[in-house]
Amino acid sequence: MEEQKGxxxxxxxxxxMLKGGVIMDVVDADQAKIAEDAGAVAVMALExxxxxxxxxxxxxxxxxxxxxxxxxxxxxxPVMAKCRIGHFAEAQVLQSMGIDxxxxxxxxxxADEEYHVDKxxxxxxxxxxxxxxxxxxxxxxxxxxxxxxxxEAGSGNIVEAVRHMREVQTGIRRLTVLSPEExxxxxxxxxxxxDLVRLVAESGKLPVPNFxxxxxxxxxxxxxxxxxxxxxxxxxxxxxxxxxxxxxxHAIVRATTHFNDPxxxxxxSSGLGxxxxxxxxxxxxxxELMQTxxx
Amino acid sequence: xxxxxxxxxxxGDFAAHARTLSGCxxxxxxxxxxxxxxxxxxxIIPGGESTTLLNLMRDEPWFEALKRFHADGGALFGTxxxxxxxxxxxxDRDQSSLGLxxxxxxxxxxxxQIDSFEAGxxxxxxxxxxSDPLKVVFIxxxxxxxxxxxxxxxxxxxxxPVLVRQGRVLAATFHPEITGDDRLHRYFVEQVVAEAGGRxxxxxxxxxxxxxxxxxxxxxxxxxxxxxxxxxxxxxNAPC
Numbered sequence: 001m002e003e004q005k006g007x008x009x010x011x012x013x014x015x016x017m018l019k020g021g022v023i024m025d026v027v028d029a030d031q032a033k034i035a036e037d038a039g040a041v042a043v044m045a046l047e048x049x050x051x052x053x054x055x056x057x058x059x060x061x062x063x064x065x066x067x068x069x070x071x072x073x074x075x076x077x078p079v080m081a082k083c084r085i086g087h088f089a090e091a092q093v094l095q096s097m098g099i100d101x102x103x104x105x106x107x108x109x110x111a112d113e114e115y116h117v118d119k120x121x122x123x124x125x126x127x128x129x130x131x132x133x134x135x136x137x138x139x140x141x142x143x144x145x146x147x148x149x150x151x152e153a154g155s156g157n158i159v160e161a162v163r164h165m166r167e168v169q170t171g172i173r174r175l176t177v178l179s180p181e182e183x184x185x186x187x188x189x190x191x192x193x194x195d196l197v198r199l200v201a202e203s204g205k206l207p208v209p210n211f212x213x214x215x216x217x218x219x220x221x222x223x224x225x226x227x228x229x230x231x232x233x234x235x236x237x238x239x240x241x242x243x244x245x246x247x248x249x250h251a252i253v254r255a256t257t258h259f260n261d262p263x264x265x266x267x268x269s270s271g272l273g274x275x276x277x278x279x280x281x282x283x284x285x286x287x288e289l290m291q292t293x294x295x
Numbered sequence: 296x297x298x299x300x301x302x303x304x305x306x307g308d309f310a311a312h313a314r315t316l317s318g319c320x321x322x323x324x325x326x327x328x329x330x331x332x333x334x335x336x337x338x339i340i341p342g343g344e345s346t347t348l349l350n351l352m353r354d355e356p357w358f359e360a361l362k363r364f365h366a367d368g369g370a371l372f373g374t375x376x377x378x379x380x381x382x383x384x385x386x387d388r389d390q391s392s393l394g395l396x397x398x399x400x401x402x403x404x405x406x407x408q409i410d411s412f413e414a415g416x417x418x419x420x421x422x423x424x425x426s427d428p429l430k431v432v433f434i435x436x437x438x439x440x441x442x443x444x445x446x447x448x449x450x451x452x453x454x455x456p457v458l459v460r461q462g463r464v465l466a467a468t469f470h471p472e473i474t475g476d477d478r479l480h481r482y483f484v485e486q487v488v489a490e491a492g493g494r495x496x497x498x499x500x501x502x503x504x505x506x507x508x509x510x511x512x513x514x515x516x517x518x519x520x521x522x523x524x525x526x527x528x529x530x531x532n533a534p535c
Contacts, residue, residue, distance in 0.1 A: 003412040003413065003414045004412060004413040004414075005409075005410070005411065005412045005413075006409075007413055009413060009432060009473065009474070010408075010411045010412070010413060010432055010434060012473075013308075013411070013432050013434045013470065013473050014408050014411065014434055014435070016308040016310075016311050016342070016473055017307060017308055017342045017343050017344070017375070017376075017434060017435075018343075018344075019306070019307065019308060019309070019310065019343075020304065020305065020306040020307060020309070020343070021306045021307075021343070021344065021347055036346060037350075038350070039346070039347045039350035039351060040347070041306060041343070041344045041347045042344070076346060076388070076402060076403060077344050077346060077347070078344075078407075078408065078435065095409065098406075098407040098408075098409055099407075100407055100408035100409075100435070101408070123409055124408060124409055125408065231310075250350075253347070253350065253351070254351070254354070257304075257305050257306060257327060257351055258327060261327075
């Protein structure tokens with residue numbers, strides 16, 4: 001049998017390997033090393049963490065390839081990087097550099113307000129954000145190998161990630177109790193591909209893994225998201241915007257593994273120093289929300 | 296009495312292993328604490344990130360516990376990161392490992408994710424031949440660089456050994472667990488765990504081979520590794 005590359009099984013396969021782990025945002029090689037040493041399962045290379053992007057304003061773009069390369073060279077774990085929504089040329093650059101997972105991310109300023117990237121055109125796997133089942137299935141329909149909740153990046157507030165995870169899970173459960181003739185109408189209401197709607201209705205789960213992202217700041221946030229059905233956790237600003245990143249990173253890794261063991265979560269949560277100061281997301285004006293970018 | 300197979304669930308694709316084992320007639324258990332090793336007949340160390348697994352294994356005396364588990368007759372199967380942890384040397388890196396199989400292994404030896412590939416392997420022991428190869432995937436896979444004389448080579452990809460066995464320890468640089476092909480898991484349960492397993496009160500029940508693939512020399516060679524003292528089913532009903 002000839003070898004095959006770039007298949008969907010290989011793409012979702014890497015996502016399977018990341019399960020039960022924590023993917024950490026890092027802005028340079030030093031942070032990447034700290035993340036790896038603390039037990040990160042992968043790092044997300046970006047120029048500014050979401051909290052700083054939010055503060056600075058302006059257009060947020062793909063990171064400088066030189067900085068990404070520095071991170072690739074400094075760690076042995078997978079390296080992810082973000083492209084703007086719809087910016088397939090940024091995605092091509094990231095793929096050419098050997099990025100292991102491309103995040104088509106609402107944290108960056110969208111490049112296309114109508115179309116997301118055709119992810120089947122790439123050999124590198126893509127992760128995309130979602131707020132509900134319809135959005136999840138649209139991204140899978142475009143070739144995403146991994147989903148994550150959008151949450152509200154850089155907010156340090158878990159409420160939006162919880163809302164999005166519950167929306168997805170409730171949507172899945174709902175499909176499993178509908179009768180076959182109801183599924184087409186549901187596909188229309190969700191704005192999702194009919195075949196994927198049927199697949200989820202039959203299997204009771206998404207065909208690709210679903211991780212949590214957007215607002216994780218303390219170990220118990222990670223445990224909460226895992227218990228709500230997330231299979232791994234992205235932490236953006238929560239680690240390197242806190243008082244003691246090394247210790248906090250280490251603690252969130254443990255809380256993600258032992259998410260069902262409150263004693264363990266209590267133990268690792270003790271004495272971590274200051275968490276990032278958060279934002280009350282309901283007070284954010286619509287124009288400042290990142291989660292509404294993309295569709 | 297079913298065989299009890301634990302799957303190390305600190306991090307990685309432990310759920311995929313559980314799914315693959317679901318048709319193998321065994322009881323499976325996710326293992327996150329050392330105490331959960333008690334009463335298991337076999338343990339799978341899944342794919343994932345070996346650095347993350349090692350980090351999490353510092354919280355409890357995992358190395359001592361896993362070496363004791365092996366010494367007491369437990370069978371182990373490591374895939375990808377699991378194979379790295381089982382090896383006795385990680386090439387070019389200062390990375391500790393269990394040393395339960397005489398192999399030197401190099402991490403990420405085929406390149407990055409973009410170089411990951413699907414392949415079909417011939418593996419007579421698992422009943423897979425050229426016409427019906429074992430379906431596997433190599434994801435950021437490691438490579439065995441040196442293999443000791445006491446290690447049996449069960450499958451190759453191109454010129455490299457990719458599936459090896461030494462007594463009760465089976466190690467694969469690839470993932471058989473995410474393709475839906477469960478023949479290698481059956482081999483582990485029926486040939487490695489059952490052969491090693493005096494922990495079973497009614498061993499014969501699960502020793503019926505599905506395929507006629509296991510070569511007699513293979514079986515003989517490993518029979519010597521079975522220790523007689525493991526007939527005591529102690530801790531078998533230990534709570535987890």
